[in-house]
Every structure is written in C-alpha cells, then in structure tokens.
Amino acid sequence: MKFSVSEENYIKGIYHLQQQNGSANTNALAGHLQTKAASVTDMLKKLSAKKLLHYQPYKGFALTEKGNKAALIIVRRHRLWEFFLVEKLGFDWDKVHAIAEELEHVGGDELIERLGNYLGNPLTDPHGDPIPDSQGRMPVIAQVTLCDLPLNKLLAVSAVTNQSPEMLEMLNHYGIAIGSRIKVKKHFAFDGSLEIIVNKQACVISGQAAKNIFVHYAE
Amino acid sequence: MKFSVSEENYIKGIYHLQQQNGSANTNALAGHLQTKAASVTDMLKKLSAKKLLHYQPYKGFALTEKGNKAALIIVRRHRLWEFFLVEKLGFDWDKVHAIAEELEHVGGDELIERLGNYLGNPLTDPHGDPIPDSQGRMPVIAQVTLCDLPLNKLLAVSAVTNQSPEMLEMLNHYGIAIGSRIKVKKHFAFDGSLEIIVNKQACVISGQAAKNIFVHYAE
DNA sequence: AATTATTTTTAGATTTGTCTAAATTTTATT
DNA sequence: AATAAAATTTAGACAAATCTAAAAATAATT
Numbered sequence: 200m201k202f203s204v205s206e207e208n209y210i211k212g213i214y215h216l217q218q219q220n221g222s223a224n225t226n227a228l229a230g231h232l233q234t235k236a237a238s239v240t241d242m243l244k245k246l247s248a249k250k251l252l253h254y255q256p257y258k259g260f261a262l263t264e265k266g267n268k269a270a271l272i273i274v275r276r277h278r279l280w281e282f283f284l285v286e287k288l289g290f291d292w293d294k295v296h297a298i299a300e301e302l303e304h305v306g307g308d309e310l311i312e313r314l315g316n317y318l319g320n321p322l323t324d325p326h327g328d329p330i331p332d333s334q335g336r337m338p339v340i341a342q343v344t345l346c347d348l349p350l351n352k353l354l355a356v357s358a359v360t361n362q363s364p365e366m367l368e369m370l371n372h373y374g375i376a377i378g379s380r381i382k383v384k385k386h387f388a389f390d391g392s393l394e395i396i397v398n399k400q401a402c403v404i405s406g407q408a409a410k411n412i413f414v415h416y417a418e
Numbered sequence: 419m420k421f422s423v424s425e426e427n428y429i430k431g432i433y434h435l436q437q438q439n440g441s442a443n444t445n446a447l448a449g450h451l452q453t454k455a456a457s458v459t460d461m462l463k464k465l466s467a468k469k470l471l472h473y474q475p476y477k478g479f480a481l482t483e484k485g486n487k488a489a490l491i492i493v494r495r496h497r498l499w500e501f502f503l504v505e506k507l508g509f510d511w512d513k514v515h516a517i518a519e520e521l522e523h524v525g526g527d528e529l530i531e532r533l534g535n536y537l538g539n540p541l542t543d544p545h546g547d548p549i550p551d552s553q554g555r556m557p558v559i560a561q562v563t564l565c566d567l568p569l570n571k572l573l574a575v576s577a578v579t580n581q582s583p584e585m586l587e588m589l590n591h592y593g594i595a596i597g598s599r600i601k602v603k604k605h606f607a608f609d610g611s612l613e614i615i616v617n618k619q620a621c622v623i624s625g626q627a628a629k630n631i632f633v634h635y636a637e
Numbered sequence: 638a639a640t641t642a643t644t645t646t647t648a649g650a651t652t653t654g655t656c657t658a659a660a661t662t663t664t665a666t667t
Numbered sequence: 668a669a670t671a672a673a674a675t676t677t678a679g680a681c682a683a684a685t686c687t688a689a690a691a692a693t694a695a696t697t
Contacts, residue, residue: 205684224644224645226645234685235685236646237645237646237685237686240647241685242684245683257691284529288532289532301525302524302525422653424654443675444675445674453656454657455675455676456656456657456675456677460654461654475676476661476663476676
C-alpha cells in the first residue's frame with residue numbers, strides 16, 4: 200500500500216514515540232511533528248480508517264500490526280539513506296537527518312532494495328541505530344551503555360540515543376562519534392559519572408550522558 | 419530561491435518544450451505535464467509573479483533568464499540522479515526516469531554538489547543527455563546523428579533524443595543503447611534508411627529513427 | 638463530589654494545486 | 668469581413684493538509 204508523505208511522517212512519528220515512551224498521545228505527537236493537536240486528530244482518523252491505527256476518540260491510539268510494519272519500512276528507508284549520505288557522499292553524521300527525511304518518501308520497493316544491496320545491507324545507520332530488513336524485521340543488536348561495562352576494556356561507540364542538539368554538541372566537543380574508541384578508567388559511585396579516555400585524552404562525563412551512549416567491545 | 423515540487427515540474431516542462439519546439443504554449447504544456455490547460459494558466463501566473471516567466475495573457479510565455487537558470491539546475495539534479503540509479507544501483511537506463519523525477523526535488527545545493535563529486539561530475543546522463551554544471555552551464559558536446567557520418571567507421575551511440583515508449587521499444591529490440599558500437603554499412607538515398615551493424619548483427623533502420631540517434635567516433 | 642485544569646476533538650476557515658464548465662481572445666476558414 | 672474553430676483564461680468548486688477558536692471529554696485538585 201502506498202501512503203502520502205504526510206501519512207508516512209505521522210506513522211513514523213507515532214512509531215518513534217511508542218518506542219521512546221511506550222505509548223503516544225495527541226499533544227506529544229503534535230510537538231514531535233511540529234504541528235497542532237487539531238491536525239493530529241484529523242490524521243489519526245485517516246490512519247485509523249486505513250487500519251494502521253487502533254484509535255478510540257479521547258482514549259488513545261497505537262499502531263496496529265499493519266501500522267507497525269509500515270513504520271519499520273519507512274525507518275528502513277530513512278536509515279539506508281542516512282548511511283548512503285555519510286558513507287558515500289561524505290556528509291557529517293549529525294547533518295544527514297533532514298535530507299534523509301525527504302529521501303525516505305521517494306520511489307518504491309525496488310529502489311530501496313537496490314540501495315540496500317549497493318550499501319551492503321548494513322545493520323546499523325551512522326548513528327548506530329539498527330536498520331530493519333525488507334520485511335521490517337529489526338536486527339537484534341546487543342545494546343549496552345557505557346555504565347554497564349568493566350573498566351579498562353577497549354570499547355567502540357555503537358549508538359547514541361539522545362540526539363538533542365545539546366547532546367550532539369557535547370559529543371562533538373569531546374570528539375565522540377559512532378565508532379570512537381573509548382576506555383572507561385573510573386566509575387564514581389557517588390553520582391554515576393565516568394572518567395574515560397577518548398582520542399587519547401582523559402575526560403569526565405556525567406552518568407546521565409553515559410546512559411545514552413551505547414558501546415560494544417572493540418578490536 | 420526555493421520552489422515547490424509543482425513549480426519545479428512546470429519550470430522543467432517549459433524548458434523541455436522550448437528546447438524541443440523553440441517555444442511552449444498552454445495546451446502543449448498541459449499535455450506534457452498530464453494536467454489541464456486551466457491548471458497551467460494558474461501556474462503561469464504564479465511563475466510570472468516570481469519573475470521566472472515572461473507572460474502576457476493569450477499571447478504566450480517564455481522562461482526569463484532567471485527561469486532558464488532554475489530549469490537548468492533542475493535538469494542537472496534529474497540527470498545526476500539518473501546517472502546514479504544506472505551506474506551505482508544497476509537500474510536499466512530506460513527505467514530510471516520516474517524515480518529521478520522524484521529525487522530531483524529533494525534537498526538543497528550541498529546534496530547535489532556532493533552527489534556530483536561522488537559520481538565524478540559526469541558530462542552526460544545514461545541517455546547521453548548533457549548534464550549542466552552547478553552554475554547551470556551545459557557542456558558542449560558534439561552531437562552528430564547516424565545519418566551524417568561516413569560508412570564503415572566504428573561509432574558509439576551517445577544520445578537518443580526521441581524517448582517515446584515506441585522508440586525505446588525499437589531500440590531495445592535491436593539491442594541499441596548508449597555506448598553501443600555501430601557501423602553504418604549502407605545509406606539508401608531513396609528514403610534515407612540505413613543498413614547498420616549492431617552487436618555483430620546487420621539490421622535496417624529508417625531515416626526517421628536515425629535522425630534521433632546521436633553518435634561519436636569510437637575507439 | 639465539585640471545580641479547575643489539561644487534553645482532545647469538532648467546526649469552520651485557509652492554502653496549494655487541481656478540476657469542470659463557461660467566457661474570452663486569437664486564429665483559421667469560408 | 669463574417670463566422671467557425673481552436674486556444675486560452677476566468678469563475679467557482681474540490682481535495683488534502685493545515686490552522687484557530689470553541690466545545691467536549693478526561694484527569695487532577697481542592
């Protein structure tokens with residue numbers, strides 16, 4: 200089934216809110232999509248009529264099986280294009296979101312299948328987020344945060360969940376990106392902050408920041 | 419200046435009609451864009467207000483300098499994406515038009531500059547059509563048709579101007595594509611038809627078809 | 638439990654791009 | 668030159684997606 204650009208944006212927005220908070224609501228979705236609550240309600244009715252949403256006025260809504268599948272396909276398109284923009288065109292990984300947001304609505308299945316093959320069907324995008332396969336299945340990737348791991352082992356950053364401008368600015372300042380090599384030198388039990396080594400430089404990051412930095416063993 | 423998808427399609431449509439026939443008119447443009455004459459008139463007013471068109475009601479219209487520049491930038495985006503789809507994703511050259519039609523409206527200048535560099539800033543697209551540079555300048559490519567060249571020289575197809583489904587079907591049947599090697603064996607003065615060798619097979623094509631097949635010396 | 642505050646939905650207007658049908662202008666033909 | 672034909676434009680309607688302002692339902696507070 201083929202959806203409008205607007206419908207796809209709502210489907211994806213609902214999906215992300217459900218992932219983040221367990222559920223979505225009208226106001227949060229309006230905030231996420233930079234639109235107004237009334238517009239959201241209109242679209243909820245449309246998506247509900249297309250069986251993409253379970254929706255009961257005033258009570259709430261959630262993606263149906265069909266809606267979830269549709270969302271995963273859109274997420275796949277978005278992340279493959281992000282991969283392309285970074286790996287092939289050389290964009291910085293923190294500047295590709297807006298462009299991928301447009302590219303994700305273009306063309307049909309054949310384009311995305313060919314793009315996936317061309318890129319080697321990567322499992323994660325440049326932010327470290329997993330890329331669903333053509334059936335909408337998410338690859339299972341062990342996600343462990345910096346906090347959870349033993350000291351002095353060589354780790355590589357695989358994902359950053361909080362992608363607020365503030366967070367990205369901080370990461371940029373310390374030179375932390377996907378693939379960066381990190382060693383945890385010390386763990387302060389008092390506030391959860393960590394002393395780490397990145398790019399051969401020692402620095403301290405808060406427990407709050409560390410919770411959003413996912414890593415895997417490197418080398 | 420940033421234009422809507424619809425505006426860009428009209429600008430490009432006018433450009434192509436002007437190239438093909440020397441000028442464009444309301445009905446022809448409606449046909450070209452698969453829309454109605456009334457819709458065309460509406461858009462002409464909008465483009466005229468944006469100084470992209472010289473437009474006098476009932477008398478006619480033509481792109482301004484500014485409109486022409488805008489058209490060439492859109493043509494550049496279209497043809498670079500076509501090149502990408504064929505060279506990198508392995509699409510057949512006669513199947514990429516519709517997808518490029520969507521991709522050409524995505525993103526801003528940086529995306530296209532990076533795409534161009536990534537592709538090696540090619541001078542022609544997979545149909546052999548020239549690709550304007552980032553300033554909208556068309557590369558000058560010697561365009562000679564099959565009819566104009568001496569017998570028994572090895573030629574390579576560089577472009578096909580008539581891209582109707584019928585023409586493409588015929589080319590496909592004979593196995594003629596951009597880059598195909600051709601030798602002209604005989605030129606019948608009576609009706610302009612040509613006996614040629616393609617893919618080691620002799621065949622005869624009409625003078626009408628030959629006029630739309632551009633070639634350059636090969637090897 | 639009653640009242641206030643928040644969230645969500647409805648009703649009606651707006652914008653962009655499109656359409657049909659009728660009116661107007663230009664072009665062609667007798 | 669008058670009339671018919673073709674091309675173009677206007678007027679008004681429509682669909683998708685949005686908005687504001689007001690109404691309705693739910694949740695929170697006293």
